[in-house]
Amino acid sequence: MAERVDAQGIIAAFLEQSSRHLFGPTSQPSAPPKSQVISVSSLIDKLDHLKPEDLSLIRRAFQYSDNAHLGQYRQSGEPYITHPLAVAELCADWKLDAPSIMAALLHDVIEDTGSTRQELVEIFGAKVAELVEGLTKLDKLEFQSHAEAQAESFRKMFMAMARDVRVILVKLADRLHNMRTLDSMAIEKRRRVALETAEIYAPIAHRLGLNMVYRELQDLSFRHSSPFRFATLDKAIKRARGNRKEMVNKILDAARMALSKSGLEVDLRGREKTLYSIYRKMQSKHLSFSEVLDVYGFRVTVKSIDDCYRALGVLHSLYKPMPGKFKDYIAIPKLNGYQSLHTTLVGPFGMPVEFQIRTQEMHRVAEEGVAAHWAYKDGENDLTEMQTRAHQWLQSLVDIQDISGDSQEFLEHVKIDLFPDAVYVFTPKGQIRALPRGSTVLDFAYAVHSDLGNQCVAAKVNGVQLPLRTELNNGDIVEITSDPNSQPNPVWLTFVKTGKARAAIRHDLKTKRYKESIQLGERLLLQALRQQAIDLAMLDDGVWEKLIYWTGSKTRDDLCADIAMGHRVPAVIAKRIEFILSENSGSGQMRLDSQAWDQALAADHRQAIMIDGAEGESVQYPHCCYPIPGDVILGYLGKGEGLQIHTRECRHAQRLHNKDPEHWVDVIWSEDIKRSFDVAIRVDVVNGKGVLARIAGTLTSADANIAHVTMDDRLTEHAASMRFVIQVEGRYHLAKVMRRLRQNQDVIRISRVLGK
Structure with a gap:
């Protein structure tokens, strides 16, 4: 208990510094360790943008968090309260408002202590509670895997930040401090957290324009996920600094002199590129470190947009620009609102030199993104251009959420949209x-x-x-x-x-396929029940309720769709229904009598499923055998793939049947076919000029559409072999096409390509 970080003691300590007026009078218990005093004092020094009444609320949030985390310690051995304090300090650096800083102080109290959302609502109000709730992972729920739990937690966070962008700002501050203090964690956890940061949090920071956070998260992720490479590259850069210092100073002096002569007031600074950006360039261009010449870049900050273009002209007159290396992000800003002129020049000794030219305001936006000049407003009309861009992107996440099937699919779509370019x-x-x-x-x-x-x-x-x-x-x-x-x-x-396009396409296909799968599933179940002499139409709600409970499906439609997709075996479901009926009194009314049974058999062609080509996505026609009407066919219920139709001669189907005989059903072609079907044929021809065009003309004249054509690599001087995939109505139509081809003088031999 001696190491407890006491809220009143900390407040007393920083009151002794220079902020006595901020929180008003308080008691004076013994002071906490010096390092903790500095942490809180540093936070208080950064709250001068807030009103006195806001500071009082922050004091209450700090006291509450301190009491809630009492007795909890980080892996490093420090009292846990030091982490919320550090996160709050980062938020204060960005000049976030009081609710954001309060949420930073309270962000772990629901997840790691006995506090509840309702308690936070009563003490701090609904807005602060909503921010904290958005920052809380779903650890208390049960998931089938860590990946599912992680994806659902991310979806919850993304939806919360779509409602209020402050959620992700606090979360990024939280992740940044965790990454800075990751050394105390086990190696495997370090690597997992680092990869997650590089994959999700760093791109989000970039997408919102927080480039300082983005660069630091990238470097920290690189350091913990690839420690040996990081250390090796770090040493190489330190050695190169001395070798290149003279060159950098020479470029700086020449640029300063040229800009000064033009009458421009500029702030010119050299900057070293981040370790990760250098490593990524080495990796993408297959370069060694010695071959990466542009380790240093230069930033020119001027007063106005007009000065940006004037400075560009001065630099282009000083050094020759490299073709294709100029980008105007002022006229057309990046997705995250970033504005600057980028140009790469050929410096002394042929070394490429990159200059970034921007105004002071552009520089602030480039470093702080949506957090620059933060002033949270409830109305969209009050948002800055940067915040408006962020709001539009966050709204697109809501659109993806509305049409995504599950949390993992949603996260996949979001990752696709986190592109830096x-x-x-x-x-x-x-x-x-x-x-x-x-x-x-x-x-x-x-x-x-x-x-x-x-x-x-x-x-x-x-x-x-x-x-x-x-x-x-x-x-x-x-x-x-x-x-x-x-x-x-x-x-x-x-x-x-884009994630939005993928999500919308999948949603439409799933909706369409789901309806088709329900119909096919009912037909498959009907077939299986008739073998048990059970009438599907007569099953009452009680039977369906017991069946749905036994299978774990949500609805009758879901169960039928699962059957069609191969997740359930129709014969097993039929056996279960028979068992349920045997327990029910009066179940004989649900069975077919002998006459009805004979009629059902005759009407259903020995219980086979009729295929007419209009089943849509729920029925597949694999290219291993290209089945067409007239072929003797079999049906395979592949898991998650729907009903696959194969020819009896298909060797792939024969292997599947030996491996998984339970998932096969009887299928036959309907007399009323609704579409054309692909079929593969091989045509050996006399090799000569224009032969392909003549064969294609013959196929077209026989009403056969050409879907695909390939030429055999083994050509001779006098003969060639072509493989066509054509569309026909059935075997009769195929025979007609082949007869027409045989009349062509170029054709030597024709054969159908059967199962692989």
Whole structure:
């Protein structure tokens, strides 16, 4: 107890410093250790932007946190209260408001002590309690895995910060202090926390424009996740400082003299690039440290935007600019609001030298992001441009949350959107849109609106019709053509870049597939029940309730969808229903009599599932055998893959059947086929000029659409082999196509490519 950090003692100690008027009179118990006094005194010195009444509230929050964490210690052995104090001090550095600093002091009381949200509401008000709640992990709930628990905690935090950006500011301060004091943790935990920081928190800091926090989190993550590489590179940089000092001073002196002669008032400073940024450059460009020449950069701070461009001209006259290395982030700011001119010049001895030119205000925004000149407002109209950009991004998280299936999927989409670089494109009306680098035309459509993306059918980029998968470049003008009857294609998931686009496509496909899966699941269950002479239509609610409880499904529809997706075996479910019926009185009414049973068998073609091609995503036609109507087929319920249709000759299907015989069902083709099907054929031809065009013409004349064509690598001087994937209505149509091909004089031999 001797080491307890007493709130009154700390307050007395800093009152003895220079802030006696801040909290008013208080008792004078014995002073705590000097290091703790300095910590609190440092916090108080940074609260001069707050009103006296705010300071009184912060005092109460500190006393409450101190009492709540009494007897708790960090891994380093320090009293736990030192951590909330350090987090609050970081928030004070950013000039955050009183509720934010109170939340920083209280951020662990719900998670680590017996305090409750309701208690915080009663003492500190709903807003502070909401901030603390948003910072609290979900450790008290049960999850199937650490990854699931982590993803759900992140989703909770993201949703809280979408409501109030102060949540993430306090969380970043919390994570920054934890990273600074990570040495006391076990090596494995250090590595796990470091990787999580690099993957989630550092990109968030960058996305919100907090570049100082971003750079420090990156370096700390690098240090703890790759300690040997960090130490080696750190030593190399320290050795290089002496060697390059003379060169850096020479560039500084020359630049200062040139800028001074032009009459510009500037603050010119050299800066060393961070360890992680140097390491990333070495890794991405496969360079050794000695080959990385631009370890140093220079920052020019001027009074106005006009001076930025004047300074740029002076520097370009001093050293030659490197082609393609100039970026104007003043005219078009980055996604996070960052503004500056970047140029790389060829310095003495051919060394590349990077200059960043900005105003004093731009520099503050570049370092502090949304925290610069922080003044929290309730209305969007009162937000600064930086805060407005942050608000728009946070609102996009809400959109992703609304259409994501679960927390892990949500986190996956958010990670995709945490890109450090962007492209800037325009709508036909001249509105600018910022997208992650590598984004496609389809990403642009979804960025405008989810419905526009879902209904997108074509697009023009700079007036030219281009595919939806076309990657966008800076300055592109994009025009989208939509059709209300159009729907997302699963193939889109292979090329879209943004989290919003991926989430919207998956949501639409899942919704559509879910409805189709329910219908297919009912048909599969109907087939299995008929083998037990049970009438599916006669099952009452009591039977379904017991069945749903036994399977753990939420609803009857969910159970049927699980059957269709292969998560449940229809025969097992049918056996369970039979068991439930045997326990119920009067269950005979739910069974088929002999006459009804015979009729059911005749009507259902020996209980086989009828396939007509209109089942949608719930039924798959694998490319291992390309089944078409007329083939003898089998159905496999692959887990999570729906019903797969294979030909009886398919060797892949035969291996699956030997491994997993329970997941196979009888299927037959319907007499009324609703679509065309892919089939593979091999055509050996006389090698000659224009032969491919002539074969394609023959296929088209036989009403067969060509989906894909490849040429065999083993060509001879006189013969060639082509493999076509064509679309036909069935075996009769395929026979017609092959007869037409045989009439072509270029064709030597034709064969269908059967199961692999």
